[in-house]
Amino acid sequence: MIGFATRRLLQAMIVMLVVAVLAFTMFRFVGDPINQMVGIETSIEEREALRERLGLNDPVAVQFFRFATKAVQFDFGTSYQFRQPVSDLFAKRIPATLELSFTSALFALLVGIPMGIYAGLNRESPISKLFLSLSLVGISLPTFFIGILLIFLFSVTLQWLPSFGRGETVQIGSWWTTGFLTVSGLKALILPSITLGLYQMTLIMRLIRAEMLEVIRTDYIKFARARGLPDRIVNFRHALKNTLVPVITITGLQLGAIIAFATITETVFQWPGMGLLFLQAVQNVDIPIMSAYLLLTAFMFVAINFIVDILYFLIDPRLRVGRP
Amino acid sequence: MYKKSFVLAAALLAAGTGSAAKAETLKFAFQGALNALDPYSLNETFTLSALGNTYEGLTRRGPDLQIEPALAESWEILEPNRWRFHLREGVKFHNGSDFTAEDVAFSVERVRSEGSDLSTRVPADMKVEIVDDHTVDFVLSSPNPILHYEWDTFYIMDKEWTSENDAVKVTSASDTSVNHAALNANGTGPFKLVSHEPGVKTVYEKFDGWWDEPKHNLDTVEFTPIGSDATRVAALLSGEMDMVYPIPVQDIKRINDNQGTSAMTGPELRTIFLGMDQMRDELLYSDVKGKNPLKDAKVRKAFYQAIDINAIKTKVMRDLATPSAIMISPLLFSRSDEFERHPYDPEAAKALLAEAGYPDGFSIGMDCPNDRYVNDEAICQAVASMLARIGVKVNLNAQPKAKYFARILASGNYDTSFYLLGWTPGSFDSWNVLDNLMNCRDETGKGSPFNNGGFCDPQIDALTDQILVEIDPEKRDALIAEAFKISHDNAYYIPLHQQSLAWGVSDDVNVVQRADNQFKFRFVTKN
Numbered sequence: 066m067i068g069f070a071t072r073r074l075l076q077a078m079i080v081m082l083v084v085a086v087l088a089f090t091m092f093r094f095v096g097d098p099i100n101q102m103v104g105i106e107t108s109i110e111e112r113e114a115l116r117e118r119l120g121l122n123d124p125v126a127v128q129f130f131r132f133a134t135k136a137v138q139f140d141f142g143t144s145y146q147f148r149q150p151v152s153d154l155f156a157k158r159i160p161a162t163l164e165l166s167f168t169s170a171l172f173a174l175l176v177g178i179p180m181g182i183y184a185g186l187n188r189e190s191p192i193s194k195l196f197l198s199l200s201l202v203g204i205s206l207p208t209f210f211i212g213i214l215l216i217f218l219f220s221v222t223l224q225w226l227p228s229f230g231r232g233e234t235v236q237i238g239s240w241w242t243t244g245f246l247t248v249s250g251l252k253a254l255i256l257p258s259i260t261l262g263l264y265q266m267t268l269i270m271r272l273i274r275a276e277m278l279e280v281i282r283t284d285y286i287k288f289a290r291a292r293g294l295p296d297r298i299v300n301f302r303h304a305l306k307n308t309l310v311p312v313i314t315i316t317g318l319q320l321g322a323i324i325a326f327a328t329i330t331e332t333v334f335q336w337p338g339m340g341l342l343f344l345q346a347v348q349n350v351d352i353p354i355m356s357a358y359l360l361l362t363a364f365m366f367v368a369i370n371f372i373v374d375i376l377y378f379l380i381d382p383r384l385r386v387g388r389p
Numbered sequence: 390m391y392k393k394s395f396v397l398a399a400a401l402l403a404a405g406t407g408s409a410a411k412a413e414t415l416k417f418a419f420q421g422a423l424n425a426l427d428p429y430s431l432n433e434t435f436t437l438s439a440l441g442n443t444y445e446g447l448t449r450r451g452p453d454l455q456i457e458p459a460l461a462e463s464w465e466i467l468e469p470n471r472w473r474f475h476l477r478e479g480v481k482f483h484n485g486s487d488f489t490a491e492d493v494a495f496s497v498e499r500v501r502s503e504g505s506d507l508s509t510r511v512p513a514d515m516k517v518e519i520v521d522d523h524t525v526d527f528v529l530s531s532p533n534p535i536l537h538y539e540w541d542t543f544y545i546m547d548k549e550w551t552s553e554n555d556a557v558k559v560t561s562a563s564d565t566s567v568n569h570a571a572l573n574a575n576g577t578g579p580f581k582l583v584s585h586e587p588g589v590k591t592v593y594e595k596f597d598g599w600w601d602e603p604k605h606n607l608d609t610v611e612f613t614p615i616g617s618d619a620t621r622v623a624a625l626l627s628g629e630m631d632m633v634y635p636i637p638v639q640d641i642k643r644i645n646d647n648q649g650t651s652a653m654t655g656p657e658l659r660t661i662f663l664g665m666d667q668m669r670d671e672l673l674y675s676d677v678k679g680k681n682p683l684k685d686a687k688v689r690k691a692f693y694q695a696i697d698i699n700a701i702k703t704k705v706m707r708d709l710a711t712p713s714a715i716m717i718s719p720l721l722f723s724r725s726d727e728f729e730r731h732p733y734d735p736e737a738a739k740a741l742l743a744e745a746g747y748p749d750g751f752s753i754g755m756d757c758p759n760d761r762y763v764n765d766e767a768i769c770q771a772v773a774s775m776l777a778r779i780g781v782k783v784n785l786n787a788q789p790k791a792k793y794f795a796r797i798l799a800s801g802n803y804d805t806s807f808y809l810l811g812w813t814p815g816s817f818d819s820w821n822v823l824d825n826l827m828n829c830r831d832e833t834g835k836g837s838p839f840n841n842g843g844f845c846d847p848q849i850d851a852l853t854d855q856i857l858v859e860i861d862p863e864k865r866d867a868l869i870a871e872a873f874k875i876s877h878d879n880a881y882y883i884p885l886h887q888q889s890l891a892w893g894v895s896d897d898v899n900v901v902q903r904a905d906n907q908f909k910f911r912f913v914t915k916n
Contacts, residue, residue: 096791097800103506104432106815106825109799109834111508115561116800146424147587148560148567157586213619220627228623229418229615230590335615337589345422345588345616350791 073374077367084363085136088356089129098145098350119145132356141357146349151357154342160241161231162331162338166323168254169262174316177269184270185277185308186300197274200267212260212333219256227253229335261330265319272315276308314373321369325362412608413915415898417632417908418621422588422614425571427560428544429505432815437542438907439612442593443483444544444576447474447493448537452901452912454720454817456537460488460545460577469532469860476523480600482547483574483581490519495548504561509815510543512536534860538816550575579603579911580610588614593910605913625650625893631915632900634892634908638707638763644893653892656711658718658904659813661762663772663883665689666806668843674754674784674806682747683806683842689880691741694734695779696772702886705767709889715873716884717814717822720904724870728877730884738779750780755807756797761790762811763888769809783807799834803841810841811888813905819869823853827876844881848872 098121099112116122120131135142141151184193203211220228232249234242244250280286281304289299328340335341339358346354423439425431441449449459458464461474480488494517501508512533518526527536551557554569574582579601580593593610595603615621615633622640624630626647636644641652665683666672672681682688698712711719712730719725742750757769766787773783788796797805814821823837829845830836852872859865876882890906901912 094792096789096793097795098791099800100794100798101791102431104815105839106432106509107506108509109838111506112800143564143566146422148425148564148571149587150566213623216620216623216627220629221623224627227629228627229620229629230613333617333620335613335617335620337586341616342588348616348789348791 069378070375073371077371080367081360081363082133085133085356085360086129088359088363089132090125092350092352092355093125095347095352095355096350098352101349101351102145136357136360141360142353144346144354145351146346146354147351151353154354155339155357155361156240158337158339158342160243161336162324162327162340164244165254165257165261165331165336165338166320166327169258169260170265170316170320170323171262172258173262173265173269173319177266178273178312180266181270181273182277182300182305184274185281188274188278193274196270200270203263203267208260208264208329209333211263212257212330215256215260216333226256228256231337257330257334257336260333261323261327265316265323268319269312269316272312273308276311277304280304280307318369318373321365325365413606415607415610415632415910415913415915416613416630417610417634418613418615418624418630419634419908420614420616420618420621423585423591423612424587425560425567426574426582426585427556427568427571428546428576429500429507429559430561430571432506432509434813434906438909439591440544440574440576441542441578441907442580442610442910443574443578443582444546445578446540446543446545447476448540450541450903450905452903454903454905456541459541460493464537466860467526470529472527472529472536473520474525474527476525477600478523480577481598482550482577483596483598484547484550485598486547486549488545488547488577489522490525491522492545492548493517493525494519495551496543496545499546499551499557499559500543502559504559504564506561507543510539532858532860534858534862534865535816535818535820538818542815544576546570547575579605580607583609601911603911605911606915607910607913610910622893625895628895631895631898632892632908634890634906635763636891636893638709638891640893641707641709641891649896651894651896653894653900653902654709654889655902656718656720656887656904657813657890657906658721658817658887659762659811660713660716660718660887661710661765661768661809661811661885662713662716663692663885664808664810664840664842665692665844665883666803666842667881668803668845672753672806673804676752677747682745682751685745686879687741687745688747689883690731691738691745691779692776692781693731693738693880693883694741695738695781696775696883696885697733698730698885699733700775701768701771705764705771706886706888709763709891710886711889712886713884714877716812716826716876716882717819717873718887718904721814721817722819722869722873723866727870728873731877731880735775735778742779742781747780750782752782752784753807754784754786754805755809756793756805757785757787757809758790758793759787761793762809763891765809768885772809797841799838802832803834803843805841808841809885810839812839817905819873820853820856823849823856823869823872827872827881828853842881844879846875846879846881849875 099116144151144154147154180196184196187193216228219226230253231244232253233247234244234250235246236242244254286304289303328343331338331340332344343358419435421435428440428444445459447461448456451457460477462477464474467473476490497511497517500510514530516528520526556568556570560568560571572585579596579599581596583592583594585591591612595608618637621633622636625633644650644652667683669681671679702710702712714728714730715725755769757766759766769785769787773785776783795801797808825837825839828837828850830840830843849872852868856865856868890902892902894900897916899914
């Protein structure tokens, strides 16, 4: 067990290193940060001095080493555009992203599971077919398009919901802000979480439907029905329970994806979270923010994979066979 | 009964004078964010525009950009080298402290200190002499008729507040920590800052102690940056925003058709133009080897005459552009109407090319930004296809501004043969154009750093020096006209047009659209 975990940990660290190198070298090609930091009439000498002070004239290897040694101490440097520590900026933006991700995951589960169950139990009904074709739309349309569609329908035409931002937020403690406690905050959550969660919702729905179809064909369901148990008990206590295992696994993994890929949704809805910060950073060639964001995202995925691996190891005895 | 009617009368009076209980809030969005609030950190239109609502300069500019007294009531030139500014009395900063000559002297020092991005606002060797609390003399080493032209965005800071809060040093672009002035503001302007969350939201509130009679009727102003074009337009259409800018030209009709909103368009000061490498002996990106065809005025003129500017105006810009014959907006130069574009004439262009020794044309690489100016990439594509008609094959390389500017400016060693650029003179004066774009330069950019093509005409250089110190406006304008004429005759640049501003505005608000694209709350009234 210890050996397995250590090996996995070592692999994870190598992955992180590779991501860091990739992230760092990639930014050589994004453009020159200096032009975004000063006005156009700033003299060439001043630009050069600035470049020198920021260490942009050093060899890439030196810059990377500086970046990496600081990053392992959770120091991601200072943002070029905001001139504040990147870690502070992230701390301020994380609540918005987490609340949005949490809400959209909840939306995906609360809507996806019932739809999946229904479609699984009544596979021939027209409503099931409607669900299936709708889910195709959800999977095939790009996120930004769905977002803009929703904005034009619910904000511009019907004027029910806001088209951008978080609405009013409430400060909790010194660093968490929440939109859950105000009406405008809750309203502002609706469109972006649908946009962000739509893909996951359709995924869950299709997964549940397939699993349900599988399970209701099994013998123990047939026996349960033969024993005269009511449909409700059979469907929900026996069938549904057994479909949930893969759903939980997928949902856990997808949660990471939701957080990491909230970028587009946040941009469309001007949602002041990490993703928006990242995209603004790309436009302004704010290298410290970009590097830190990619590193954090990679870290999240590596961590989730690591935990999943360990869990599988604990659950599945076959993995232990033949390993010292 | 008596008491009651008194209250009623008071209420009526209050309603009559416009200070009714209804609080007017202006909500507006811009495509970019307001990052640092230090007024000397970034010389960029939007930043200066936003800060100009809380801070003020000695002068300010009105709706038509004319210079008006602001913190200075008047000024005079005592001797050619000595300017005297009479400061307004009774002006208070937002924190309550008095505005005095000390603050002006302090601001002059701070704006030209290391790390300031606005050091060009005052000459480096200018001396400040405080005559009394409300009189300041500026002593120059040589006459400068446009000393105060850029002072509407040289904002005066409170010496005490800045010192007390340990913010004397300007937050420069390379600083690793922000000082107090970058996240807070203490100006004399019509609005004071309530809260500022960089990249998310900034809230202002009317400053009751403002020295001027407010023409606006706003109580609070909320600014949100909205990066996505579609969302910004949607926020206006849905009524969540009173004003958004800029709006994409293709959405103008939609905004006008929508009930309750309209698009405001007008000429911007920025001139969009094409530049050509006239410095290297061989072009970097061309199939002509051993020589540089663009050194030949005939070739440049052929390029010029091959461009159908009206087609660009109507097809690419949807009529939101004003074709231009000179390198400065006609609004900024009194004699601009004397200039006319070289006419569009592909046949003449072909003849000129043949005369220059390129009857079959040649190929050339062109660099173009795709996210900086209105329809920039589309303009370049149009130019490419027009040049193709005279046999010049253009290999277009359009890229995001972050990469584009890194390449074509001095920092990229002017790595271009043919490029598109836009220029607004920060001082609203032609000298700025000549000094930045039209003088000789060396490889490192010494001279005119933004003369990317590197052409060198000693006559223009000499004129530029004269213009700098000529005080008589008429003589000065004649010199400017002469310099522009040389550039025009030699086709050193190909000016294209002034692009238009496009703002989306709700019918509930009246705003003033200034040609410098600055949005001032003090001109806004809300119904």
